[in-house]
Amino acid sequence: MFSPRPILSVLALAPALLSAAEKVDFNKQIKPLLEGACTHCHGEKEDKGDFRMHTLEDIKKGNENGPGLTPGDLKKSAIYTTLLLGQDEDMAMPPKKEGALEKSQIEVIKTWIEQGAEWPAGVVLEQAPRIKFEKHIQPILEQNCVSCHNPEKAKGDWIITTKKEAFSSGENAPNITPFDLKSPIYHLTTLAADEDDLMPPKKSGGPLSKEDINYLKLWIQQGAPWPDDVKLTAKEKKGPATNNPDNMELVKKIHAFIVQTSKEKKEADMKAYDAKVPKTGAPYSMVVIKSGEFTMGSPDSEEGRGEDEGPQVKKTIKPFWMGKYEITWDEYEPYQLTSIGRNKDGSRQVWKPTDKPEDLISQPTPPYQPMDFGMGRERFPAICMTQHAANKYCQWLSAQTGHFYRLPTEAEWEYAARAGTKTAYFFGNDKSQLKEYAWYFDNAPNFQYAKVGQKKPNPWGLHDIYGNVCEWCLDQYTPAMPGASVLGNDWIRSKTPYPHVARGGTYDDDAELLRSSARKASDPLWKQQDPQLPKSIWYLTDATWLGFRIVRPLEIPTVEEMFAAWNNGVAKE
Template sequence: MFPARTLVSVLALAPALLCAAEKIDFNKQVKPLLEGACTHCHGAKEDKGDFRMHTLEDIKKGNENGPGLVPGDLKKSAIYATLLLDAEDDMVMPPKKEGLLEKSQIEVLKNWIEQGADWPAGVVLEQTPRIKFEKHIQPILEMNCVSCHNKEKAKGDWIITTKKEAFESGENAPNIVPFDLKQSAIYHLTALAADEDDLMPPKKSGGPLSKEDINFLKLWIQQGAPWPDDLKLTAKEKKAPGTNNPDNLELVKKIHAFIVQTSKEKAEADMKPYDSKIPKTGIPFSMVAIKGGEFLMGSPDSEANRGDDEGPQVKKTLKPFWMGKYEVTWDEYEPFQLTSIGRNKDGSRQVWKPTDKPEDLISQPTPPYQPMDFGMGREHMPAICMTQHAANKYCQWLSAQTGHFYRLPTEAEWEYAARAGTKTAYFFGDDPAQLKEYAWYFDNAPNFQYSKVGAKKPNPWGLYDIYGNVCEWCLDQYTPTTPAAAILGNAWVPSKTPYPHVARGGTYDDDPELCRSSARKASDALWKQQDPQLPKSIWYLTDATWLGFRIVRPLEIPTVEEMFAAWNNGVAKE
């Protein structure tokens, strides 16, 4: 990674040493730079070129080509030498496609090394999104700031059309101080409450900025506020957020009509287990008929290892439905996840016609940044790492092809089906020692990962892997207690926030108590912590390698509005 041939020649290109530089603050200046530009490839989870740099020990160690950092010695510090390589050189860091560092940022790292590369004890670098001026900051400034802060208007005597003016002008200058949030008014004024008089941009001018834009500004300043010297800003019209996404209520009306025409079963007596195939792919899937009835949802106070969120017990009344015999596998899910069609971030097709088939107009995931099975295998294995939004859209995609209404199970439906008429901790009783016959969990999961579906015994109603293997999405927003209202018609707790939602069943990495029928899991933003995108994807949970789903099909066909609600239940944008 650090070719010796370049060290001497590259250092010769370095600018002449300036007068003694100010002391570099590692936490304020160096840490944000490395976390934004380096650790996504050279950190705790990635070691491209056999080189990690999330700890001082690792960055000093370097790789087979030599040390990465030698405090006080630029010539021997490859992390500096590779910054100065030609943009077309394969060894330049960061690579050209990711964007080279600016001179001001390189100067900070240079001075830091020369000053002895101070690194506070115990500091471990994490990973933050890399902010690029043209991509993340320029649109914010041009659509929200330049119209009032230019040479003609210059409100507050602040001009923001060029780097020099933006950094130096203004009644309260400096408004932008690289690496220093406290001194950067541009950040603090945008982060004020909507009713504050000093809010920028003012409420009447479209303020406040979105949380996403405010975070971009914050990270940009922390990473040194890079701004190309010759880039001049011009005011741009701020367009209202919009989309040309055909996946809307009108599309659901078409799918609903197809389902009403296709579905033949009218009464519970008509319901039979069935095997079917996904029309687009020919991949088989199987459904088990579940009769309607009543049950007590939640666990009694006397149940061992009971969670506080498993009560109080509430009687639920459910109408009949079919449930997937197995968890949805990669064989079924991958053709939905991976397509060659150009897509917008919301999953809509970039090019489409109103005459396209409904299943081709449904939003589908954008390409993942790496294989989402994380090396655990795909054939007959449960699909994982999808958001609830992605699972909902898969159900819509499947429904549009088959003419049957599929969705995620409600939390009550899931527990009712898992219990299969039983009242004990597990459907086989209260002894967790028997769990190994029915589930893959921490004690028996091969290589501490998921396994092929259907390899263990089913529950009394014929459902496989309802415990363990991967936990399974439910439709409901998570509540800290068992939802108290009686459920008639298989309703669910609708989503109001992106987190938390409910997952059930336990995983290959869980102990037996987390695989009980009443055990609940609440989704968390940390489930997509490693996602390198900014904003983070609405489709992938990069850190939930133990989360999948199974589908249900209620006997009663819901209204168009109810279908739309089920397929768009998850709050996709955070």
């Protein structure tokens, strides 16, 4: 959380990397730095520490601890002084989990402030992914460049194994100029595939993917940070995984097992039940959600209403079971963490057609760090998974149990949350009662999630349907409520990786965002800090407040419908 305050004792730590005579260009140098490192927490959409910095007025204002920016005065500019703190200090910016800026980047900000912090009129900062050399750029260079540009080979007299040589060597040096997109290291990657100067050349695997080119662009724009001690070595460029057994034929086997196992044929047969995940013994509970009709969305008069909550539309819902609780780490972690070698798409590197169906389902690759981020695991909700990962968990559970599990449609989720009510919350319109039913900003323990089931359930027996963590739905997000043509138990199939719908609000949200009709739209920024290239299809490293619960419809769908539910969306970006 950004809380500006003057820090006097550390100013001497800033290195003198820029000449005072060099004029810092705000749009070219400062804007990209702040948009990559700061505005995702302190911008138009977020105000951590009650501090925004997307406009000059906001950044100067700061917060209760003092000004964020005072032109010409480093000591009264917290956007600079907090950059110099040790990473273990609470006020350090960016926070430890995101990593400090490089010295060269800090020096640019320092010089800009000393020169009067010029900010062109009308400029409003947006958000951009923050690029870190070791996570985003080093793999690109090691897999595509070092094999030809090293001390032994040095094509074009350019050596890229160390920072000093990469920035200074080469026939047309410099090949890397911070903040300048004319830098050959970026510019030559944007050429057409048939141009002779394309880098890497077509015969060497070029052109780069659009994602890699964009990383290089953002890296240059953010000052081309390169830690002094990082040396590069050539690495093999791996091709895409193939021969994934998780296909339609596998779903046909699972479907046949479900048809054979599921005994309930009509709504009167449905009863709540407790069960255990067969492979692990982890318990889970399902409650019955009877069929019915309801009005989806909120009226114009509802306090806190978002524009995407209308127009209201009547929906008819078929019966289904729904998870009494959000999926916990007890259930999810054995699916997420396995000792089996896996390709990036989650398929097993070694498998046989005779393996059990649940063992052939794609499962996540290992995370780069524990995805609970130290907030707790036993009986705590699982978080940070992509919708794709949640869908595959449902398939994994279905293959073991003989029951068809999937994510709820957006209409099913709201129908279940409302539990027959029409008010903002299932208990009425008085948000002061919310503390009895939900963990949210006003009462979340230590500003993080809590163990499931500690608050009162809604009238249909669902715990934490509001708050704690928000929950994935199956639908592609639309700016308006899905129309009457979309049946309640059907969903809007995905056409793009973003956005998808999440519902229920989080431990970090205000009460208004926990209303039954409130919606969240997924965003690429939810995996901004993902160090993998390309970014993982399994993890949302920045969505530490996002989980899911499962549903089981009474009506068993067709093989094709089952396949669509478990493979909804675009797994890769």
